[in-house]
Amino acid sequence: MLYEYLFQPFVEFGFMRRALVASLALAVGGSAIGVFLILRRMSLMGDALAHALLPGAALGFLLGGLSLPAMSLGGFLAGIATALASGVIARFSNMREDASFAAAYLTAMALGVLIVSLRGSAVDLMNILFGAILAVDDMALFLVVSTATLTLVGLAAIYRPLVVECFNPGFLAAMGVRGSLYHYLFLGLAVLNMVAGFQALGTLMALGIVLLPAVAASFWAREVWSMTLIAAPMAFASAAVGLLVSFHAGLPSGPVIVLFASLFFLGSLLLGSRSSVRTRLSRPVHLRG
C-alpha cells in the first residue's frame, strides 16, 4: 500500500522519474538563487520576473505548439527583456525599480494570456500557467539539469562581486567595478531557473520552489552558504511530495508543489531557530554579558 503510493509512480512512469530528477536539480540551483533574491530584497521583483516569462512562452506556444524548446526560449527571452527594460526605465526616469518591474509584468501577463487564447484552449493556458508534469520529457530534464549546473558554476564565479554589490554597492563602484554587470548576470541566472521550473510549475508558480525554501531557511541560518544548504533539501522534499500528491489526486503539479514549500515556510516561521514565533514566545534567561 505504502509502496504503491510512494514508489510505484516512479517505477512505473518514466515522466515521474524524470520529474523527480528534474526537481532535485531545480532544488539545488534554485535555492541558491532564492537566497540571493531575499538578500537583495528582490523577492517581489523575482515574482514579477517569473510572470514576465508568460508572453514569451506563449509566443513560443503560438509558433511551435506545446514544444518545450520553443516555449523555454521564448520565456527566457521575455524574462531577460523585462529585466533589462525595467532596469533601463528605472535608470532614465525617476521611477523606482520595483514600480517599473510591476508595470512591466502586468503588461507581460496581459499580453501572454491574450496570445495563448489566440490559438490554445483553456487547458493549454492552465498548463502554461500552472505546470504539467506529464510533459516532462528527456529534453525538459536536460534543460533543468544544465540550468542547475550553470547556476552553481555561475554563482560561484560571480560570488564575491555579487555579495559586495548586495551589501555595499558604493564600495564596488569606488573600486571601479561595474556592479550592474553582476546584477544583470544574476538576473539572467534567475530567469534561467524560472524557465527551468515552469515546465513542472507553470509561469505563475515557477518562483515558488526558488523563493519559499529560501525564506524558510532564513529562519534557521544566517550565512549565504548555510541558508542554501538548508533550502535545497526543503525544495527537493516539497517537489517530491508535491509530485506524488498531484499524481494521485490528479491536481496541477505547480500549486501542489508550491503549497508543500509553503508548509516548510510556515513550519520554519513557527519553529525556526532565529526570529521565529517560537523564539519570540519563549523568553529564555538572558546571558550575563
Next chain:
Amino acid sequence: MSAALRLVDLTVSYDRHPAVHHVSAEIPAAEMTAIVGPNGAGKSTLLKALLGLAPHIEGRIECSAKRIAYLPQQAEIDRSFPISVFDTVLLGRWTRFGGFAAAGHADIHDAQHAIEAVGLAGFERRPIDTLSVGQFQRVLFARLLLQDADLVLLDEPFAAIDSKTVADLMVVIRRWQAEKRTVVAVLHDLDQVRRDFPNSLLLARELVDSGPTLRVLSAENLLRARAMAEAWDEHAGACEAPMRLSA
C-alpha cells in the same frame, strides 16, 4: 606645500540643480582637511565627485593621488547582510585580488592586523549585523587601513559615535597623516575640527572659504554659510556665471 587635490570651477548637479556650485579650491597633500558646512551644502556630493561617482560634473578635478580610499555614510551599507567582520575588512585589498582571485597570506595577515589596530580583536567571525554603530565604524576603518591609499576620504566618520570610539579612530587618522597620507573628512563637530584638523573647506553649495581652520571657521563665515544654504530656489533659471576657466 603641494596640493593633493585641486578643484577648478567645479559644479556638480542633480537634475540640473547644482549641489556644488562653481567651487575652486586646493586641498594640501599629506595634511588633514575638514569639509564643513550645513546639511545639503554639497559635502557628500563633493566627495562623490572626487571618487568619480557623481552623475554630472562641470569644471575640473585635478588629483595627484594614485589610490583613493573612501568611507561612506553608514546608511549606504546594508548592515543586515550576512557577512563576517573579517571578510568585510579583507575586501579592503580588492585592488590586489579583485573579484575572482584568492586572497594571499599577506592579505589575510594584514586584515588580522588591521582588525587588532582598530580594537576589534576577537570579533573576526562575528556577522556584521550583530555590531553596534561604533563597532561597525571600526570595521570600516580597518577596511580603509587595508586599502593603503594616499588619499583617504571620510564621509561623516563620527556621526552617532561615542567619544571613546572617536578618540580611538582619531589615533588611526593621525597615523595616516604621519605616514604622509592626505585625509579629507566631512565633519559637523566644529570644536573637533578646530582641535584636530589644521585645514578646512567651508561649503554652502558655493565655497565660503578654504584654508587654515582658525581663519575659515570665523563667526562671520559660518553665518554666511548658513544664509547661503537657506537660499535655495526651486524655480531657479539657468546659471549664467562666466566660466572662470578661460580667464
